[in-house]
Amino acid sequence: MNFRIMTYRAALLQSVWLAVIIITVSGCILEGTHYETEPAVQPPESFLLSWQSDPTTTMTIDWYPIPGTEASLAYRTRGEEQWQSVSGLTVPVPGIDRSFQRTELGDLQPDQRYEFRFDGSDSIYQFRTMPDRLTRPIRFVAAGDMLHRVGWMRNTAQSVMRIDSEGELDFAVIGGDLAYADGEARKVGRWFDYFRIWTEEMITSDNRVIPHVAAIGNHEIKRGYIYNYLPHEHQHPDFVRNEAPYFSTFIPFPGSDAYDVLDFGDYLSLFLLDSGHASFIKGDQTDWLRRAMYERGHVRHLIPVYHVPAWPSARDFDDFLGSEVRNYWVPLFEKYGVRVAFENHDHAYKRTHPIREGEIDESGIHYIGDGAWGVSTRQIHTDEDDNRPWYLAEADTLRHFIMGEIDGDIIRLNMYDEDARPIDEVIITAGFSSP
Numbered sequence: 001m002n003f004r005i006m007t008y009r010a011a012l013l014q015s016v017w018l019a020v021i022i023i024t025v026s027g028c029i030l031e032g033t034h035y036e037t038e039p040a041v042q043p044p045e046s047f048l049l050s051w052q053s054d055p056t057t058t059m060t061i062d063w064y065p066i067p068g069t070e071a072s073l074a075y076r077t078r079g080e081e082q083w084q085s086v087s088g089l090t091v092p093v094p095g096i097d098r099s100f101q102r103t104e105l106g107d108l109q110p111d112q113r114y115e116f117r118f119d120g121s122d123s124i125y126q127f128r129t130m131p132d133r134l135t136r137p138i139r140f141v142a143a144g145d146m147l148h149r150v151g152w153m154r155n156t157a158q159s160v161m162r163i164d165s166e167g168e169l170d171f172a173v174i175g176g177d178l179a180y181a182d183g184e185a186r187k188v189g190r191w192f193d194y195f196r197i198w199t200e201e202m203i204t205s206d207n208r209v210i211p212h213v214a215a216i217g218n219h220e221i222k223r224g225y226i227y228n229y230l231p232h233e234h235q236h237p238d239f240v241r242n243e244a245p246y247f248s249t250f251i252p253f254p255g256s257d258a259y260d261v262l263d264f265g266d267y268l269s270l271f272l273l274d275s276g277h278a279s280f281i282k283g284d285q286t287d288w289l290r291r292a293m294y295e296r297g298h299v300r301h302l303i304p305v306y307h308v309p310a311w312p313s314a315r316d317f318d319d320f321l322g323s324e325v326r327n328y329w330v331p332l333f334e335k336y337g338v339r340v341a342f343e344n345h346d347h348a349y350k351r352t353h354p355i356r357e358g359e360i361d362e363s364g365i366h367y368i369g370d371g372a373w374g375v376s377t378r379q380i381h382t383d384e385d386d387n388r389p390w391y392l393a394e395a396d397t398l399r400h401f402i403m404g405e406i407d408g409d410i411i412r413l414n415m416y417d418e419d420a421r422p423i424d425e426v427i428i429t430a431g432f433s434s435p
C-alpha cells in the first residue's frame with residue numbers, strides 16, 4: 001500500500017515538473033520567435049532650439065516625439081547637398097512614461113544658416129548661429145509669464161512674428177513662469193502645449209526657428225520659492241532636479257544649476273538669474289554674479305534677466321524678494337555697467353526711469369518688464385493718493401513683449417501690446433539714455 005502511495009506521489013510530482021518544464025521551454029521558444037514592433041518613424045510633435053554653450057558655434061535641438069513614434073534628425077549647412085544624420089540623447093521626462101531627444105550640434109560657423117529636418121516629413125527648417133562679433137545688429141524678444149491660456153500665448157507669439165516681418169529675430173529670452181506647471185507631473189501637459197505653440201508660431205516665413213533661452217520663475221518649482229523649504233530639503237544634492245523637475249529637464253540652459261551666464265562673443269552676456277526660486281539671491285549666487293560680472297569687464301552689453309522685479313509695477317515695493325534683488329544684485333549691476341535689466345512676475349507692462357543708487361539718474365539702469373506675454377494682467381500699484389511709484393516712467397495693465405536691437409553701443413527697445421500695437425520705446429546707449 002505504502003509502496004503504491006509513494007509511486008502515485010512520485011508520478012504526480014513527475015507530471016508537475018514535466019508541466020513546469022514544458023511551460024518554461026515553450027515560453028522561451030515563444031520569446032525567441034517574438035519580436036517587438038519598431039516604433040513608426042514620424043516627425044515629432046514639437047521641438048525647441050536653445051543653447052547650452054557658445055551661441056556662435058553651437059545649437060541645441062530638443063525634439064518631442066509623438067508617444068509610440070520615433071523621430072530622427074538630419075542637418076546640413078544651407079546650400080549644401082548632403083544631409084548629416086544626428087542621433088539624439090534620449091532624456092526621460094520625470095514622473096511620466098515619456099521621453100524626448102536632445103542633441104547639441106557643435107563646430108558650426110558663426111552667423112551661418114543651417115537647415116534641419118525630421119525623417120517622415122518634407123518640411124525643412126532653418127536655424128542661424130549668432131555672429132562672433134557685432135558685425136550686424138542683434139535682434140531679440142524679451143518677455144516672461146507665458147502661459148496662463150494657450151490662446152493668449154499663441155496670440156502674443158503671432159504678434160511678435162508679425163513685428164519681425166523681415167524675419168531678422170535672433171532669439172527670445174524668457175524671464176520665468178513658462179508653462180505654469182509648478183513642477184507637477186499632473187500638469188506636465190502644459191509643457192507640451194508650450195513647446196507646440198513655440199514650434200508652430202515662433203518661426204519666420206522662411207521656416208527659420210527662433211531659439212529660446214530662459215530664466216527660472218516661481219511656477220517652475222513645486223513650492224515657488226526656496227524659502228519655503230527647510231535646510232535639509234534645499235541642501236539635498238538633487239534639490240533642483242527633484243523640485244523643479246521640468247524646468248531642469250526641458251530647459252537646457254541654465255538647466256539644473258538654475259542660474260548661469262550665456263556669452264555671445266564679447267559683445268553680449270545674458271545673465272539668467274534665479275530670483276529666489278531654486279537658489280537663494282544672496283550668498284553663493286550673488287558671489288558668483290560678482291565674479292562673473294567682474295570677469296566680463298570687456299563685454300560691451302551685460303544684460304540680466306530674472307523673474308521677481310527689483311522695481312515692481314504691481315506688487316509691493318517692500319516685498320522680500322524684490323528688496324533682496326535691490327540689496328544684493330542692483331549694486332553689482334551698477335558697478336559693472338549694466339544699462340538695462342529685464343524683470344517679470346508682476347503681469348503688467350513697466351519701464352522705469354534710469355536708476356542709480358536709488359535715484360533717477362541718466363547714467364542709471366532701465367528696468368523693463370514686468371512679464372505678461374500670456375497671462376491675466378494686474379493693476380499698476382498706486383499709493384493712497386493714487387500716485388504711482390516714483391521710479392515708473394511708463395506702466396500699463398497690458399499683455400506685451402519687448403523687441404530689442406543691439407547695434408554697436410546702442411540698444412533700441414520697442415514695446416508692443418499683445419496685438420502688436422506699439423506702446424513704448426527707449427534708446428539706451430553706453431554714455432547716456434533718452435526715452
Ligand SMILES: [Fe+2]
Pocket residue numbers: 177217218219307345346
Ligand atoms: Fe511669477
